[in-house]
Amino acid sequence: MIPPMPPACQRESLRAFVLSLLPAIGVMLALLTGHFGIAGFVFSTTFVIIGIGSVVPRCAMFGPMITRLPAGASGVCLTFDDGPDPSTTPALLDLLEAHEAKAVFFLIGDRAARHPDLVCEIARRGHVIGNHSQTHPSATFWMLRPWQLWREVAGCQETLRGILGQAPLWFRPPVGHHNLFLAAILREIGLTMMIWNCRGFDGVNRDVSAILRSIERGLRPGAIILLHEARPASVEVLRRTLDLIRVRGLDVVPPPVKSVLAPAE
Numbered sequence: 001m002i003p004p005m006p007p008a009c010q011r012e013s014l015r016a017f018v019l020s021l022l023p024a025i026g027v028m029l030a031l032l033t034g035h036f037g038i039a040g041f042v043f044s045t046t047f048v049i050i051g052i053g054s055v056v057p058r059c060a061m062f063g064p065m066i067t068r069l070p071a072g073a074s075g076v077c078l079t080f081d082d083g084p085d086p087s088t089t090p091a092l093l094d095l096l097e098a099h100e101a102k103a104v105f106f107l108i109g110d111r112a113a114r115h116p117d118l119v120c121e122i123a124r125r126g127h128v129i130g131n132h133s134q135t136h137p138s139a140t141f142w143m144l145r146p147w148q149l150w151r152e153v154a155g156c157q158e159t160l161r162g163i164l165g166q167a168p169l170w171f172r173p174p175v176g177h178h179n180l181f182l183a184a185i186l187r188e189i190g191l192t193m194m195i196w197n198c199r200g201f202d203g204v205n206r207d208v209s210a211i212l213r214s215i216e217r218g219l220r221p222g223a224i225i226l227l228h229e230a231r232p233a234s235v236e237v238l239r240r241t242l243d244l245i246r247v248r249g250l251d252v253v254p255p256p257v258k259s260v261l262a263p264a265e
């Protein structure tokens with residue numbers, strides 16, 4: 001069962017909500033007093049700022065996140081979104097084991113509830129499990145209200161805690177979107193947002209060569225690599241990514257210990 005949002009978090013969400021209304025009030029006042037140019041400027045500026053802060057994954061305007069491993073890291077971190085999935089998770093685990101590599105699996109709560117055995121197997125093989133929301137509302141996540149965000153984040157947390165006996169420490173938002181209500185909720189739950197700085201767009205692209213070219217461009221020490229489960233090419237993409245990592249002479253390393261993280265990167 002999802003716990004109710006604590007009062008302190010409710011207050012902080014309310015403050016952020018009131019803050020979000022200020023530009024709208026400013027636009028209305030400017031319109032009422034005939035300052036149409038100012039109204040247009042405030043509206044368009046607010047629209048652009050909120051848009052960038054919400055849908056650009058690596059923009060930390062609305063709260064802290066990590067987008068790469070701490071400075072000085074010599075390896076790369078492999079992360080998988082959208083599992084668990086019976087058609088790909090077992091093969092990915094075998095491939096990782098063959099390369100003695102550990103990864104971070106950001107799981108969707110609803111899928112985890114349908115496949116608890118896979119969740120346990122991921123943990124048993126020594127990988128880190130992260131929270132990727134309960135239902136993965138990819139099109140609307142950036143505009144969810146605080147209580148809706150709470151259901152998504154706390155719901156997934158409770159689902160995974162119920163299966164594993166312990167809750168994740170890392171959160172990855174669906175499609176990398178966020179908004180000004182999310183940071184307070186993650187802080188309350190004890191989650192840190194992990195984005196990425198290396199990706200192949202394998203969630204939407206089916207051309208494995210194009211995916212690998214994109215990953216290759218971002219592959220350097222300290223990279224956090226975003227990959228996806230539950231796609232037809234998931235296993236092939238991992239196989240070739242592991243080859244690329246080996247050719248570059250890089251190690252696959254686990255995510256950083258939270259105590260060494262800077263507040264925001």
Ligand SMILES: [Zn+2]
Pocket residue numbers: 081082132136173174175
């Ligand atoms: Zn996802």
